[in-house]
Every structure is written in structure tokens, then in C-alpha cells.
Amino acid sequence: MSTINYSDKIPNNVNLSEDRTLQRALEQWQPNYLNWWQDMGPEGSVDYDVYLRTAISVDPQGWAQFGHVKMPDYRWGIFLNPAEAERKIHFGDHLGEAAWQDVPGEHRANLRRIIVTQGDTEPASVEQQRHLGLTCPSQYDLRNLFQVNVEEGRHLWAMVYLLHKYFGRDGREEGEALLERRSGNQDNPRILQAFNEKTPDWLSFFMFTYFTDRDGKFQLCALAESSFDPLARTTKFMLTEEAHHMFVGESGVGRVIQRTVDMMNQLKTDDPAKLRAAGVIDLPTIQRYLNFHFSVTIDLFGADESSNAATFYSTGLKGRFEEGKRQDDHRLKGQTYQVLNVVDGKLVEKEVPMLNALNEVLRDDYIKDSVGGVERWNRIIDKAGIPVKLKVPHKAFHRSIGSLAGAKISPDGQVVSQAEWDAKAKEWLPTPEDRAYVASLMGRVVEPGKFAGWIAPPVMGINRQPVDFEYVRFN
Amino acid sequence: MTTTFKQHLIDPEICIRCNTCESICPVQAITHESRNYVVDAAKCNFCMDCISPCPTGSIDNWRLMPQTQPYTLAEQFGWDDLPAEKTPEQLAAMGVAEGVTVTADDAAPQAQTDAAPDPTGQAPFNPSAYNATLPPWSAAHAYTNLYGPRAAEAFVTATVVGNVRVTEVGTEYDTHHLMLDFGAMPFPVLEGQSIGIIPPGADAQGRPHHPRQYSIASPRNGERPGYNNISLTIKRVLQDHQGNAVRGVASNYLCDLKVGDTVQVTGPFGTSFLMPNHPRSHIVMICTGTGSAPMRAMTEWRRRLRKSGKFEGGKLMLFFGARTKEELPYFGPLQSLPKDFIDINFAFSRTPDQPRKYVQDLLRERAADLAPLLQDGNTHTYVCGLKSMEEGVVLALRDVARGAALNWDEIGARLKREGRLHLETY
Numbered sequence: 001m002s003t004i005n006y007s008d009k010i011p012n013n014v015n016l017s018e019d020r021t022l023q024r025a026l027e028q029w030q031p032n033y034l035n036w037w038q039d040m041g042p043e044g045s046v047d048y049d050v051y052l053r054t055a056i057s058v059d060p061q062g063w064a065q066f067g068h069v070k071m072p073d074y075r076w077g078i079f080l081n082p083a084e085a086e087r088k089i090h091f092g093d094h095l096g097e098a099a100w101q102d103v104p105g106e107h108r109a110n111l112r113r114i115i116v117t118q119g120d121t122e123p124a125s126v127e128q129q130r131h132l133g134l135t136c137p138s139q140y141d142l143r144n145l146f147q148v149n150v151e152e153g154r155h156l157w158a159m160v161y162l163l164h165k166y167f168g169r170d171g172r173e174e175g176e177a178l179l180e181r182r183s184g185n186q187d188n189p190r191i192l193q194a195f196n197e198k199t200p201d202w203l204s205f206f207m208f209t210y211f212t213d214r215d216g217k218f219q220l221c222a223l224a225e226s227s228f229d230p231l232a233r234t235t236k237f238m239l240t241e242e243a244h245h246m247f248v249g250e251s252g253v254g255r256v257i258q259r260t261v262d263m264m265n266q267l268k269t270d271d272p273a274k275l276r277a278a279g280v281i282d283l284p285t286i287q288r289y290l291n292f293h294f295s296v297t298i299d300l301f302g303a304d305e306s307s308n309a310a311t312f313y314s315t316g317l318k319g320r321f322e323e324g325k326r327q328d329d330h331r332l333k334g335q336t337y338q339v340l341n342v343v344d345g346k347l348v349e350k351e352v353p354m355l356n357a358l359n360e361v362l363r364d365d366y367i368k369d370s371v372g373g374v375e376r377w378n379r380i381i382d383k384a385g386i387p388v389k390l391k392v393p394h395k396a397f398h399r400s401i402g403s404l405a406g407a408k409i410s411p412d413g414q415v416v417s418q419a420e421w422d423a424k425a426k427e428w429l430p431t432p433e434d435r436a437y438v439a440s441l442m443g444r445v446v447e448p449g450k451f452a453g454w455i456a457p458p459v460m461g462i463n464r465q466p467v468d469f470e471y472v473r474f475n
Numbered sequence: 476m477t478t479t480f481k482q483h484l485i486d487p488e489i490c491i492r493c494n495t496c497e498s499i500c501p502v503q504a505i506t507h508e509s510r511n512y513v514v515d516a517a518k519c520n521f522c523m524d525c526i527s528p529c530p531t532g533s534i535d536n537w538r539l540m541p542q543t544q545p546y547t548l549a550e551q552f553g554w555d556d557l558p559a560e561k562t563p564e565q566l567a568a569m570g571v572a573e574g575v576t577v578t579a580d581d582a583a584p585q586a587q588t589d590a591a592p593d594p595t596g597q598a599p600f601n602p603s604a605y606n607a608t609l610p611p612w613s614a615a616h617a618y619t620n621l622y623g624p625r626a627a628e629a630f631v632t633a634t635v636v637g638n639v640r641v642t643e644v645g646t647e648y649d650t651h652h653l654m655l656d657f658g659a660m661p662f663p664v665l666e667g668q669s670i671g672i673i674p675p676g677a678d679a680q681g682r683p684h685h686p687r688q689y690s691i692a693s694p695r696n697g698e699r700p701g702y703n704n705i706s707l708t709i710k711r712v713l714q715d716h717q718g719n720a721v722r723g724v725a726s727n728y729l730c731d732l733k734v735g736d737t738v739q740v741t742g743p744f745g746t747s748f749l750m751p752n753h754p755r756s757h758i759v760m761i762c763t764g765t766g767s768a769p770m771r772a773m774t775e776w777r778r779r780l781r782k783s784g785k786f787e788g789g790k791l792m793l794f795f796g797a798r799t800k801e802e803l804p805y806f807g808p809l810q811s812l813p814k815d816f817i818d819i820n821f822a823f824s825r826t827p828d829q830p831r832k833y834v835q836d837l838l839r840e841r842a843a844d845l846a847p848l849l850q851d852g853n854t855h856t857y858v859c860g861l862k863s864m865e866e867g868v869v870l871a872l873r874d875v876a877r878g879a880a881l882n883w884d885e886i887g888a889r890l891k892r893e894g895r896l897h898l899e900t901y
Binding site: 051060061062063064065066067068217221236239240242243244246247250251368369372373376379449459460463464465466468469470 | 488489491492493494495498499509510523524525526527528529530531532555830836839840842843846874877878879880882
């Protein structure tokens, strides 16, 4: 017998209560999902009442409902952006044809792979973040972490909905497998490497939500162009939630920087040792974290030359970022794009067919967006009157995917020898000492309105609540 | 003459360029370049759809600008910071005539008389636009003006039957609970009504004092049930802001009355600040200082009715502010009311070593509980206290509504229309 009240427990705009087949599939999956949440969701938080934003519909009034809820009772809804009547495919070989409402047989395997890969990242980041609640710098931040977690959970639902609804038995099996893989597990890891890395501390978490969730934005934007209409509409709605995750990252790192520069001015020093003694994270350490997370994240876009990318585009499965706004033929045949590789100890640009370089095109769009946010962090430093700038490293720095994998490139884009790399790597990437220092700052602060000493309070609270609002009630 | 409008702008310093606003805007008024997200003043129709989805709050910024010279897209694309609000002089230099700088009136002239939508959600905010002039549908019928200049009798004489201090005596204030008995004279009252007291003697010009109004602090069947008496909460200020001794004419007279003294009373007054009588009605009470008098009256009436088992469904929530615990009238008795009868929230703005807290802070804190009440047609909200609290309280109620994704303009207008939001400030 069904234990789920479909209209109430799972707010949706996909007529769930009338779709018996889908209901049966979800009924099997849902208890396993809840078990997964109990085992791998935020540690020790099952009974907390958290001030969460819940979507109950896709219109502007319905998608941001705030209230205290226990996370397992959060209503992981299934939402697709409203359908566009007569939507046409607007790129690739099928340009101008009607968008697909069902999965064309010939694209079934590729679409499933795209959806599974996207779906796999969602529970993975919950797993990566499951211990962070134990070291939160404030109740405000704890709430933001949990909000990110439940929305990752909802995004998993969104992908599982597509798998169940459109991929039959294969889809159900993939849905199960999403709950079986574990981030960082040797035997059954998550699909993408960045999602097997640890997120051991809050600086990593903020960097992750800034850089890696921004990768999510670009992947979702590219999928929101898809000819497979249900995927396009699902990912479009996911984007509205992804925005909050990037906000957590951008404002989080910004507040760490704010606290650091305040202390630099107070102590009149830029000596990392003195700043560490004062309990804040020095700017060079922040730069090294930035270098690490940026380089690991841009690997997520895949190899710089990829025939899969060409196929996904030509067949209409995955578009470019803001495909609809671009002024070209949207077929890209015969066009070229520059990608980097190392020839004779030098970085050189190589012209390749545009279709094969679409991963690189998306990566470059992402880089431009990332740089903008880093410039906003620099404004905080600038406003404090400190002549230091954070920099996004060169895109060839510390890469493990594509033609640059293994090349030894400095953050400013110089090819260096293995010996020089070994000597300098500790200036460029977080060292075990850096990580140990940051870890030493991680203590749990949960009193309303109080903040750990290494981070500044936010400018404003969530949903215009005061900063000292009781965002989490510990029961 | 150039008029002004509130231009919708995005704060580039807080905006994270997540694209949510652009994707949700139904009229494509929002666009971006590599640097900034911006709002096209020519297209924005103030639908506010972009406000709640924004994760940062950067979308909710407004600047008063001449209608003919809004910030252009090119200007906005170049910003690192939001420009400051233009001064009246700068606006005048742009051709805005003096006296027409407040434009919500230009844009929405009905705002003064009706709870009309404020397109910007920004000042000028007129809380009294939401004040109901009608009583709740289930209120008892009130008698008014039985005594006064236009009545058959100019006043009725009442006898003081009690006068007790209800706060610790401070240096700057002194608050009393005064009981008046009308003997055999008719003086029917309801909770929320007020009476007039005529201080004896004459003013500096030799004219008799005009009556001063005080809210009744007792329920309809008397401070002492079954007797023809009422009570008042009277605060006298002992010092002005400079520390000089001051004595108000009426409150000082009343605080010094002894049992057995008589006073001249007019009234009763008030036909809308009345409590609902139906058994499932909820009452939200927001007050400061002696603004607690009508709240005490309503609470006591409910308490008496509850003893008879008549009000099981109705909730009572009280938000009570004072400078310190010591200045809060009835602090002790309030503490002893059962928690399942009334949900009491205190705000103290001058407790040493504590952050200042006001009733509007409490309202926001209790948003989770207030939001469902605001949507419930059985809820009646009363605000009583200093004039300055009015705006903060109504703005907080608006925030509570918006926080729950409710349309405040609709709710506020309905509260007014249905006699469910009452503001009485002085």
C-alpha cells in the first residue's frame, strides 16, 4: 500500500498522483532514498528543525516557502519549468524540428548517461559534506549547509524522476545505483573525480560551493537547452536552486576574506604567521585553496577535445551556455576553436573543429564567470586598503584531464620542470600544514548571532531574518 | 514638472550573477553583460516576481529618480557599487520641482486611503493605510459618547476604588493601575474602548482642561466582575529627555488620586478597536508600555471566558515591548498566565549588556507562527503604543507575509477590509 501522499509529501507539477507506473517506481525508490539520507545525509541532524526554503510550485510565489522543518520531512518535490508550447530544437542537426517529449531510441543510451552523470553529483556532494555540520562557524552557516544539502537531495529526485519516467527498467536500475555509490569509496566511487575528493573544512566547502556548484550552473544551463524537453525543463528549475549554493560559496569566501583583512588592519601586518596566531586564514592560504578548487573543477568539463561532446551537441542532447542568445548558425560545422596543449616545452594554441571543442567552450564560459566573482572578492581586499589581489590560476595549471593532464604549468601559465614544480607546489597548492591549520580553526559555533573568529557575519540574514535569528532549533 | 519614480536596481556588490532573476522575469526587463546584471527601467513593471527567488537580496534595491532620466543600462553595466540616493538638491538640479519628490503619492494617489500596492516595497510607507475602520464581524456592539459635550450629560462622576503601582518606581516614569467605580450610573464598555478624564482646574489661559483619553484596561464585566467599575493604566513621566522634572496635567492628577476621590469621566469612545467574540478567533496583540491596557482587557476577558470553556480554539499571542523589565506594566501577573492560554513575547530595548530588542524583532522571530495566523480569516491583530512603533510593526507584518511568499498587499488590504488589523497609537 502506498505510504506517500503524492500531492502533499511530494509537491510536483508532473501529475504524479495520476501516473500509476511512476508512483510504483518511486514507492520502491523512496524508502531507499530515505535510508540513504539517514546513513549519508548531514550527520546527527535528523531531529533538528531547520529554517529551510521549500519549493511547492514553480511560480515565483510558490518556490520559496520558508519555515522550520526537519530535514527528513523536507518535501523533495518534482518540478519542471512550465512547458513552452511548440518548443523547437534550436541547435544541432535537428534544428527547427519539434522538441522531443519522449526519448528517441537512438539517443537513449547517451541521454541516460548524461542524466546519470548529473544525478550522481547530487548525492555525492551531500556525502562529501556530511560531517561539516559538526564544525559549523555559526547557526546561520549551518542552516545554509543544510539548505544546500536538501536541494542536492531534491536535484537527485529530479534526475531519478527522469530516469523512472522515461527509461523503464534501465532507469530504475540506474536510480538504485545512484543510492549505492559512495563518494570516496574505493570499490564503488562516484562517477566524477571531484566528487570523490574530501570536503574536510568550511573553507573547502565555500570554495566547493563557489567553484564546483558553479560548474553545476554551467552544466545545467547547457542541459536546459536540450532537445529532450523534460530534461530541459527540469534543469531549468534546478538552476533557480543552484543559485543559492553559489551564493553560499561566494559570500562564504567573501566573509572569510573580510575577517582576514579586518585582522590585517587591526594588527597592521600581512605576516601569515602572525595572522594565524590571531586565528584568521591568511590570504596566501586562501589563494592556494582557490588554486586547488578552481583547477579540480575545470577538469569537470572533460577533455578539451571530445567526440562525445560533438555528438551530444549535433544530436541535440546538450547545448552551449546561453545557446539561445548566440548569434551563429547553431550547427557549428566547419568552425574551429583554439585549445591549449604543450609542444616543445611551451604552451601553444591549437585550432580544432569547434564541435569537438565544446567542452572547452563551456569551460571558457565558466572561467569568465568565475573570474568575475574573484574580482568581487578583490574588492573586499581593496576596500580594506590592502594592495593584494587574488588571482584565478591559468587554465593549464594543475590539470588531470585532456591534453594538459600531467603538464607542469605554474599558476601564471609558464611551463616548468618537474623539479621546479616539486619545489614550488607548496606555494601554489594547499599543503598538509595549511589544511591542518584550517582544520584547527574548525570548532562548532551554534549560538544564535555568534560567529567563529575566522569568519565575518553576513551582511543580512536569510529571507530578511535578523542575523541572530534561530535558524536551527536543536531538539 | 518632472515627477519621480522608484527605479528598480540590482546591487552589483552583493549580486552573485546567478541568473535567477533574469530567467524568472516575465517581461524580460533583466539582462546582463559580463560585469553586471541590470534592470531596464523601461520594461520593469514592478511585478516583484524576481524578489523572492534571489538568493542574495541584491535584487531588492530602489532609487528615487526623475521619471524622464532613469539610470540607463549602460550606466548600470559600469557600476561596482550602487550609487547613493540622490539628494533633494540633486533631484532639483535634474528638473524635479521641490515638493514632488515623494512619488509613491504620484504613482499611487490612493495609497493614503487604501491599502494599495506599493510598487517598490520601499518608503514612503504608510502604515495607517492598513488600519481598519470597522470592527471584527463578531464584535459586540459598542456604546459611545454617552457622556460628553454633545451628549445629554457633559460627564459622569466616578469614584476611585483602587490605585496601585504596577511597575517598580523609576526615576523617569511611574505607572499606576487605577480603578474607577460608576455606582448606579450607566457606563457600558467593551475591551479596546477608551474613556475621557477631565482634569480639574484650568489651563494657563484660564480655560477648563479638555478631557484626556485613556484606554480601558479591564474587561466588559468590570475589573471586579459583576461590579460597575473599570480600570486604567496610567503612566506619568517624571523627567523629560534632558532630565528636567515634568508633570503631565492629567496623568499626574490621576496617579496621585486616593481611594474615595471622584473624577469627571466622558465617553466611552471607540467603535472599531474591538475584540472578536466568535470562539475560534485568534488575537495577536502588539503593544508597548501603557499600550498594554487594551491588551490586558482582551486577555482578561478571554481568560474569564476560557474558564467557562468557551474559547478552546482561539489562540492568543502577545508581543510586548518596554525599555526594561522593570518598566513593563503587569510583568508579574503576565508571567503567571498558562503558556497554553497565551503565547507571550517580551522585547526589552534597554536591558544593560543586552542587544536592543523591539517588538518588530520579535514579530520577525516568530514569523513561522505568525505567517499561518496572517492567512487565517479568524485572526485579528491589534497594535497599541507609541506612534513610532506603527511603521516598524506593520513593516514587520509585511515581512512575515512576504517571507511566507504571501502577497502582503492582498493580505493587508483584506485585513483592513475585514476589520482584522487595528492600529491605535499616540
